[in-house]
Amino acid sequence: DTGVSQDPRHKITKRGQNVTFRCDPISEHNRLYWYRQTLGQGPEFLTYFQNEAQLEKSRLLSDRFSAERPKGSFSTLEIQRTEQGDSAMYLCASSSRRAGGRISYNEQFFGPGTRLTVL
């Protein structure tokens, strides 16, 4: 357990429905990242926040995807009008300038992920 939690762990939905996932990072971490991972592939960057500011979004992220981190703590990722191609594991990670006693943003701590299945 890295200290990053995600909810729900599994989500099954029908095509066209909206879904929302939540991530609670390690409390003192000011950076939060969202990734998507499909079977047999590495995680793919979606977006990241520093505190409440969303600083970068992947060009792969369509306008059906939106993420928020309203108070610089937890974050939500919403997918509107889901498609079968959205089926994947959605991973959240957090990092801090000081992590594990080391001064570094380099170590990202990943949550267990939310597995989305779109039928």
Place this chain on the structure above:
Amino acid sequence: GQSLEQPSEVTAVEGAIVQINCTYQTSGFYGLSWYQQHDGGAPTFLSYNALDGLEETGRFSSFLSRSDSYGYLLLQELQMKDSASYFCAVRAAGNKLTFGGGTRVLVKP
């Protein structure tokens, strides 16, 4: 854009040494990270190299050559619990990580 290449699978026996190579093409390179992921689990951080050379952490070591756009992860004294997927990842500005496709390591008795 960024791209990373690493072997898809490696098989070795307990106690052996395995080297996983990673070559990358990238703009805005800050460093190379390595993550381990067991089936059904989340990626966990192993190491990070920003400068050329070897970093050693217990049984695992990581190497970087920036001029060759190349790095490797060395797993020594392999144990059954080391069976997992290993990802190299390039760190760009803002700490964004771009991951390779992963190398599945299978350790046999």
